[in-house]
Amino acid sequence: MTKKALISLAAGLAWLLLMLILVPGSGRPSDFSLFLGRFHPVAVHLPIGILFMGVLLEVLSRRWSRLEMPVLVLLYAGAWTAIMAAVVGLYLAQGGGYDTGTLAWHKRLGVLIAIAASAACALKAWPDIAQRPATKQEGHGYLASVGALVLFVALAGHMGGKLTHGDDFLTRYMPDGLRALGGLPDKDDIGMLQLEDPTATSTFDALIAPVLSDKCESCHREGRARGGLALDTQESLMAGGDDGPVIVAGRADESALVHRLWLPLYADDHMPPEGSPQLTVAEAELIRWWIDSGASFEVMLTDAEVTPVVRSILDSYGLDEIKTGIFALDIAPADSNDIAALRAVGVAVTALAEDVPFLQVRCTDVDVCTTDDFVRALRPVARNVAWLDLGRTNVGDNIFGIINDLPHLTRLYLQQTQITDEGLTSLEGLEFLEYLNLFGTSVGDAGVDHLADLPALRSLYLWQTSVTDSAVAALQAAAPNLYINTGLSLEPVVTEEPEESE
Numbered sequence: 067m068t069k070k071a072l073i074s075l076a077a078g079l080a081w082l083l084l085m086l087i088l089v090p091g092s093g094r095p096s097d098f099s100l101f102l103g104r105f106h107p108v109a110v111h112l113p114i115g116i117l118f119m120g121v122l123l124e125v126l127s128r129r130w131s132r133l134e135m136p137v138l139v140l141l142y143a144g145a146w147t148a149i150m151a152a153v154v155g156l157y158l159a160q161g162g163g164y165d166t167g168t169l170a171w172h173k174r175l176g177v178l179i180a181i182a183a184s185a186a187c188a189l190k191a192w193p194d195i196a197q198r199p200a201t202k203q204e205g206h207g208y209l210a211s212v213g214a215l216v217l218f219v220a221l222a223g224h225m226g227g228k229l230t231h232g233d234d235f236l237t238r239y240m241p242d243g244l245r246a247l248g249g250l251p252d253k254d255d256i257g258m259l260q261l262e263d264p265t266a267t268s269t270f271d272a273l274i275a276p277v278l279s280d281k282c283e284s285c286h287r288e289g290r291a292r293g294g295l296a297l298d299t300q301e302s303l304m305a306g307g308d309d310g311p312v313i314v315a316g317r318a319d320e321s322a323l324v325h326r327l328w329l330p331l332y333a334d335d336h337m338p339p340e341g342s343p344q345l346t347v348a349e350a351e352l353i354r355w356w357i358d359s360g361a362s363f364e365v366m367l368t369d370a371e372v373t374p375v376v377r378s379i380l381d382s383y384g385l386d387e388i389k390t391g392i393f394a395l396d397i398a399p400a401d402s403n404d405i406a407a408l409r410a411v412g413v414a415v416t417a418l419a420e421d422v423p424f425l426q427v428r429c430t431d432v433d434v435c436t437t438d439d440f441v442r443a444l445r446p447v448a449r450n451v452a453w454l455d456l457g458r459t460n461v462g463d464n465i466f467g468i469i470n471d472l473p474h475l476t477r478l479y480l481q482q483t484q485i486t487d488e489g490l491t492s493l494e495g496l497e498f499l500e501y502l503n504l505f506g507t508s509v510g511d512a513g514v515d516h517l518a519d520l521p522a523l524r525s526l527y528l529w530q531t532s533v534t535d536s537a538v539a540a541l542q543a544a545a546p547n548l549y550i551n552t553g554l555s556l557e558p559v560v561t562e563e564p565e566e567s568e
């Protein structure tokens with residue numbers, strides 16, 4: 067190893083320190099900077115591997131002194147590659163989107179690795195260069211620099227893992243025993259919401275606040291409100307940012323906050339910015355739902371009106387015990403003889419889900435459900451029927467006689483049947499009805515007029531009915547959260563012509 071080599075290494079270090087000052091930490095990086103930056107994850111493996119070999123040979127060289135020279139070469143190469151990796155790292159950091167605290171430490175450690183490797187290299191070569199081979203063993207300074215090097219590489223690697231993979235990267239698949247020692251929950255409980263008392267928690271506190279705090283507040287809080295937006299208090303959340311309010315209660319589709327979550331990742335406005343830990347689809351869905359249902363801080367989890375999507379998200383969080391709608395009711399399961407009798411009439415009867423007392427009933431024959439036998443067989447299980455599918459059958463208005471006696475009906479399919487406006491007037495008592503399909507019926511304005519009064523109704527299908535645009539508009543105004551499908555958007559995908567069901 068020559069003096070020249072050491073001087074070039076010193077120059078390399080000086081360059082790195084200069085770049086540390088010159089490459090701005092944030093702002094709009096050029097595409098070329100971003101291009102360079104993307105080499106960091108590949109480049110870091112060079113110094114790690116090379117320095118690891120160097121340290122390994124250093125240990126072995128205590129026995130076999132022939133290995134001395136390779137150690138020196140490896141330290142030299144390690145120092146240079148560390149400098150290069152650190153420089154491209156500065157460009158990568160410029161792209162933004164990393165947790166700033168972790169990033170600052172990772173940067174410092176990266177620079178320290180380059181310094182420690184250079185120092186180790188210089189201290190190793192020095193006795194040779196100064197022509198004092200008599201003092202064969204290197205001094206304490208050398209050993210200290212190698213020790214520091216190992217420590218810095220381990221720490222920087224850990225921080226780097228945290229930046230790209232999140233906090234739990236190392237512990238995610240750790241055996242439960244070890245996890246318990248570290249005070250972590252069992253692996254099976256990861257992703258489960260741990261609520262002290264789910265029945266006494268507001269939807270916001272249980273489902274929304276933790277997401278904002280995990281994924282947004284590093285950049286959006288009092289004192290560090292990017293875009294003028296702080297998300298750490300209820301007041302600041304509702305106050306909005308530089309561009310005004312980010313939440314329109316009841317209208318997720320008009321809320322900037324929701325809009326940004328669902329933008330494609332590469333879009334400049336996407337939140338959290340690319341590179342930051344992203345929301346899961348479930349989390350983004352929950353935020354959308356919370357805003358759509360009024361963005362309230364008070365509504366309790368148990369009182370929330372849960373959509374089917376949210377229902378399955380709650381289940382996946384282990385919140386199956388939070389019951390809403392008909393599932394909160396204590397209903398006895400239907401008698402199996404009654405179910406058998408109903409099936410004997412010729413309709414399909416299945417449980418709505420495992421371990422729930424509710425049934426879905428489907429007419430598979432166009433005429434069976436018009437018969438008295440059907441009505442008679444349905445009565446004993448009336449409290450258990452949640453979904454009733456009469457679509458494409460010959461039923462007419464007299465079917466409403468029995469429909470009105472199904473207190474827990476949530477979905478009703480009447481598409482392409484003979485029902486009319488007259489029959490629809492009698493739906494008013496169905497307090498749990500969420501879904502109503504009237505596609506291809508002769509229903510008109512008079513029939514849908516009072517559907518706005520159905521408290522739980524969320525989806526209404528009116529394609530190919532004689533309901534006018536103005537009646538749809540009036541209904542929408544009266545029930546803003548109701549999804550009304552008039553078929554326009556569906557038209558290209560439907561290939562089948564509605565047929566006369568006579």
Ligand code: HEC
Pocket residue numbers: 162163164165278281282283284285286292293294295306307308309310312322323326334335337338339342345
């Ligand atoms: C790594 C930092 C960072 C994270 C994490 C982050 N943001 Fe942002 N956010 C910004 C920056 C910077 C801006 C301003 C530039 C812009 O408007 O895109 C901004 C702006 C916004 C705005 C627009 C504010 C206004 O009125 O102009 C919204 C809304 C927003 N963020 C929502 C979120 C949400 C919700 C999350 C969490 C899911 C989040 N952000 C996470 C950095 C971040």
